[in-house]
Amino acid sequence: MIKRELTCIVCPNGCRLVVEMEGKEIVNITGYECKRGLKYAEDEIIAPKRTLTTIVKAEKGHLPVVSVRTKEPIPKELIGKAVMELSKITLKPPINVGDVVVKNILNTGVDVIATRNLYSK
Template identity: 40%
Template sequence: MTRTFTCIVCPNGCEITAEYDGARVGAITGATCPKGEDYVRQELTDPRRTIATSVPVDGGGLPLVSVRLNRPIPKKDIFRVMEAVNAVRLQAPVSIGQVVLADVCGLGADVIVTKNVPRA
């Protein structure tokens, strides 16, 4: 089977075509740099994503604070991680970089705060 990707690793946005039989990646064409080929191989064999969302803050100057993962996780685990994140409720103050959930779901990624929220 042939699959086509638009690379998102660098600003070139290469259209990359790959042969894939469900278990083995064959020829990859169209990448103008090695990063594009690596991106397509990973998308075919172990797709990963990051998550950015928000969680409630009690007693803060804002009702919510933005959070994100500090590294990509397997795409298949997104819903499981979101269940864990949706159970979080923070107390103000919160600070940028504060770890909300360490090693979320045992995947080696931390959920971290991306905005300061002072007490109200």
């Protein structure tokens, strides 16, 4: 039996989770104080996801870059590819917080949105 230790990041409690596995099957999860911790442990072991937060180049705006993030978490293994895709684009004003700057990044069904306004110089 393999044991993996995780720290839950869903809430401020930071529960220390222990996931016991037989092969690729979860046998037992301990250490969580709420159902959200249980779901986090299951998701983290089976299909880990992360919210990507980064910057995108901008031109003709008051800033040289605009901060962006995925609207929802995407598969962890796609983070590097998503960053590469975002490095290929350049935004032009006006951009408002919440505007979709890339729709359906890497066919994940998740949009990338602006987290900062960009206006003309």
